[in-house]
Amino acid sequence: MVPILTLVTQRIALGLVLLLAVSVLIFAGTELLPGDVAQAILGQGATPEALANMRTRMGLDESAISRYFAWLGAALQGDLGVALSNGRDIAASIGQRLGNTLFLAAVTAAISVPLAIFLGLLAVRYRDRWPDKLISGLTLTSISLPEFLLGYVLMYVFAVKLGWFPSVSNINSGMSFWQKLNAVALPSLVLTLVVLAHMMRMTRAAILNVMQSAYIETAELKGLRRLTLIARHAMPNALAPIVNVVMLNLAYLVVGVVVIEVVFVYPGMGQYLVDHVAKRDVPVVQACGLIFAAIYIGLNLLADLISILSNPRLRHPK
Amino acid sequence: MNDQFRYLLARAARGQLDRRSFLGRAAALGVTGAAASSLLSSAVLAQGPRRGGSLSVGMQGGESTNSLDPAVAASQVPFLYLKSSGEPLLDLSPSGELQNRLAEEYSASADATTWTFKIRSGVEFHNGQTLTAEDCAQTLRRHSDENSQSGALGVMRGISEIRAEGDTLTLVTSTPNADLPFLLADYHLLMQPNGGFDDPNAGIFTGAYKWVENEPGVRHVLERNPNYWDQSRGHFDSVEILVINDSTARNSALQSGQVQMINRVEPRVAGLMARAPGISVQSTSGPGHYVFIMHCNTAPFDNNDLRMALKLAINREDMVERILRGFGSVGNDMPINAAYPLFDDSIPQRTYDPDQARFHFQRSGHSGPIDLRVSEVAFPGAIDAAQLFQESAAAAGIELNIIREPGDGYWSEVWNAKPFCASYWGGRPVQDQMYSTAYLSTADWNDTRFHNERFDSLLNEARGELDLVRRKALYSEAGLLVRDEGGLICPMFNDFIDAHNDQVTGWIESNALEMMNGLAPSMMWSAA
Numbered sequence: 001m002v003p004i005l006t007l008v009t010q011r012i013a014l015g016l017v018l019l020l021a022v023s024v025l026i027f028a029g030t031e032l033l034p035g036d037v038a039q040a041i042l043g044q045g046a047t048p049e050a051l052a053n054m055r056t057r058m059g060l061d062e063s064a065i066s067r068y069f070a071w072l073g074a075a076l077q078g079d080l081g082v083a084l085s086n087g088r089d090i091a092a093s094i095g096q097r098l099g100n101t102l103f104l105a106a107v108t109a110a111i112s113v114p115l116a117i118f119l120g121l122l123a124v125r126y127r128d129r130w131p132d133k134l135i136s137g138l139t140l141t142s143i144s145l146p147e148f149l150l151g152y153v154l155m156y157v158f159a160v161k162l163g164w165f166p167s168v169s170n171i172n173s174g175m176s177f178w179q180k181l182n183a184v185a186l187p188s189l190v191l192t193l194v195v196l197a198h199m200m201r202m203t204r205a206a207i208l209n210v211m212q213s214a215y216i217e218t219a220e221l222k223g224l225r226r227l228t229l230i231a232r233h234a235m236p237n238a239l240a241p242i243v244n245v246v247m248l249n250l251a252y253l254v255v256g257v258v259v260i261e262v263v264f265v266y267p268g269m270g271q272y273l274v275d276h277v278a279k280r281d282v283p284v285v286q287a288c289g290l291i292f293a294a295i296y297i298g299l300n301l302l303a304d305l306i307s308i309l310s311n312p313r314l315r316h317p318k
Numbered sequence: 319m320n321d322q323f324r325y326l327l328a329r330a331a332r333g334q335l336d337r338r339s340f341l342g343r344a345a346a347l348g349v350t351g352a353a354a355s356s357l358l359s360s361a362v363l364a365q366g367p368r369r370g371g372s373l374s375v376g377m378q379g380g381e382s383t384n385s386l387d388p389a390v391a392a393s394q395v396p397f398l399y400l401k402s403s404g405e406p407l408l409d410l411s412p413s414g415e416l417q418n419r420l421a422e423e424y425s426a427s428a429d430a431t432t433w434t435f436k437i438r439s440g441v442e443f444h445n446g447q448t449l450t451a452e453d454c455a456q457t458l459r460r461h462s463d464e465n466s467q468s469g470a471l472g473v474m475r476g477i478s479e480i481r482a483e484g485d486t487l488t489l490v491t492s493t494p495n496a497d498l499p500f501l502l503a504d505y506h507l508l509m510q511p512n513g514g515f516d517d518p519n520a521g522i523f524t525g526a527y528k529w530v531e532n533e534p535g536v537r538h539v540l541e542r543n544p545n546y547w548d549q550s551r552g553h554f555d556s557v558e559i560l561v562i563n564d565s566t567a568r569n570s571a572l573q574s575g576q577v578q579m580i581n582r583v584e585p586r587v588a589g590l591m592a593r594a595p596g597i598s599v600q601s602t603s604g605p606g607h608y609v610f611i612m613h614c615n616t617a618p619f620d621n622n623d624l625r626m627a628l629k630l631a632i633n634r635e636d637m638v639e640r641i642l643r644g645f646g647s648v649g650n651d652m653p654i655n656a657a658y659p660l661f662d663d664s665i666p667q668r669t670y671d672p673d674q675a676r677f678h679f680q681r682s683g684h685s686g687p688i689d690l691r692v693s694e695v696a697f698p699g700a701i702d703a704a705q706l707f708q709e710s711a712a713a714a715g716i717e718l719n720i721i722r723e724p725g726d727g728y729w730s731e732v733w734n735a736k737p738f739c740a741s742y743w744g745g746r747p748v749q750d751q752m753y754s755t756a757y758l759s760t761a762d763w764n765d766t767r768f769h770n771e772r773f774d775s776l777l778n779e780a781r782g783e784l785d786l787v788r789r790k791a792l793y794s795e796a797g798l799l800v801r802d803e804g805g806l807i808c809p810m811f812n813d814f815i816d817a818h819n820d821q822v823t824g825w826i827e828s829n830a831l832e833m834m835n836g837l838a839p840s841m842m843w844s845a846a
Contacts, residue, residue, distance in 0.1 A: 015364075031632070042744055045727055049464070053465070080843065083383065085383035085385070086382075086383050086385035086519070087385065087532060088386060088534070097531075124520070152566055152570075155566075155570050156566070156570065159570055159574045159576075160570050160573045160574045163575075166576050167567065167570040167571050167574050167576060168376070168560060168562060168567065168573070168576050168577070169569045170536065170537055170560055172533070172536075172537065184650065200694075235386060261470075262563060262564050262567075263564055263566070265545060265560065265561065265562045265563075265564070265567055267380065267533065267535070267536040267537075271382065271535065272382045275381040275382040275383050276382065276383060278381070279383045281383060
């Protein structure tokens, strides 16, 4: 057991170091953005005195290094500052937006991950026959279409024509869980279609790889049912690559769905970030960048750990 | 139409029969849904405003960075929620007449420099406080301060003294200004308790609706202000403004009935929308215009022949047809059109004339391509418009070289910085304000670098002139100077296109800004 614990601790420590490096990059990146923050906030009508006042107020005349440490220190204590554009507390605004993003990602994941793995298993079971070709064909089509187009098509059919689901996925704290679920039905359907193919294809490929092994032949000769054999014996050995792809897609669901947010008017993190980038609202951009990086690193860390734990060879290194 | 149907119609219009059952029974009598629905909406309109119901508006032009401080409002969503919750001293009605709102009456001294306003008595803020003249004075003082970053700062610069005594507010302007009442209708100048000095973002105003929930960039919820002084406005129990920046999403939201009203219908879908059952599309011809601007002091645009050549080389009718799909009108190289008071409609319309353009171009002595900078954000369809311009100019032997600029940073790096680019203006309520914002020699936003002494003095003279005939003549001459010597190429004035469904009614034909000058939630009512 001890080597595993060391391994896990090592991985987490590495993740933290990576996060720190990312925070330096984010800070440096926002420093490099063209245009002056004070100028961007005050707009075209800015007078020189107002600009100077704004720079002093924002501490822009201090050195970049001291500003970095001040920012990092505050962020570690959960204080992300206030948005320059509307004076709202960033942590509070992000809290709500992040909650919405995670809700949509969770609903989508709950549908897409089991579905993708099941379809992958099914594709292996009927390899090269019509169910396999149908599954591959449909999922590859849905991933090849741009997501906004998928969104518009589903919106037209299910919201405008059939009226089953709302076209505007606005959710707020006053809604019950079921109301929220109804509201996110369409965006999560689109996102499911977008991430399905990647996970399904990887499941199929990884399991097919294992299916060549001698022990599978033994199991077959033993007379096991095809689907049981795939799920019980082939799948566990194919887990590592599948988990990695699943985590990559989960990370995408959290950090990369701004197009869907715009199409379905969903109040998530993506739109929030884009609005503030446009206004050069640097504290918000930095905070969002840091949160996105943390989620990405965290999910990849989890994928690493699961693949290590699922593989006895990695679990007991010589 | 038989008696039974007429009876049903009357009951439905009075709200004793809901819309769905009305349509069902009408169908049973052999009246089609569309016909019944349109008869119902005219019956409801005739019935007059009715209290109750709720309104959902889907709007373009909202960001997570919006605040409730009227000073910094700049886009469409803040415009609508501020106009629904707050009020200025005087306001323009949808049809463009000046109305007394928080000022009961006003008068000017003979030289148009001292203005007194009697503040309406018995008006309450949303927090129960009573509106005083001092609150109004404080509000105007806050907007006069550079630090407030107020969008109305340009208006307030001309006011040298603000005084409140009892229920009277006195404003003194440094130079005579006959337009002051119109300028005070600016949507930034909404009265706040103590002028908003305590908390500009508090959302405490005097308007028809008060704040319930504010999630910038997502949704804004307001409810009826029960103590509102004007019983003829504010009919909905609640008003929800949803930020829907994507135009297809906005259209679907209206078609699926999730919202009753949307703004900024794209011209290319407006015709289709109007044909959808139960939806009416409203076009408002306002002062907004799309432009190409040249710096009059930068080569090669410092030559009036070259400027004239470019003005003659643009096909205006074609642009209105192709870029605006007919939802607009041709421009005449001046920023003023019939939406402004004192507009002189006898000024001849400039038309596309490649031969004349070629003549002026050759006389200018310029040769080689001319760089035109353009971006998607300059105005909707700007890239296409630039290409049309390129084509029509090529027919006159003028080569335009289109440079596509990124949208990010366009307003700081290109507009008002590069000598020839595409842009837009939302317009101003009066001619003086439009000209002094962008065409006066000393204006910050003189984006055509137009320095003309005669123009400046005409503008100054017109500002203090209380005789309307004389004033109109002065503006006419000033407009001609911009048209014939300025750096503005104004091919078209764009309409605002809004749409609503038949669950709300009471739309008034408007020639001010969009959404009935922002008063649609206050003046329309529920027909559902």
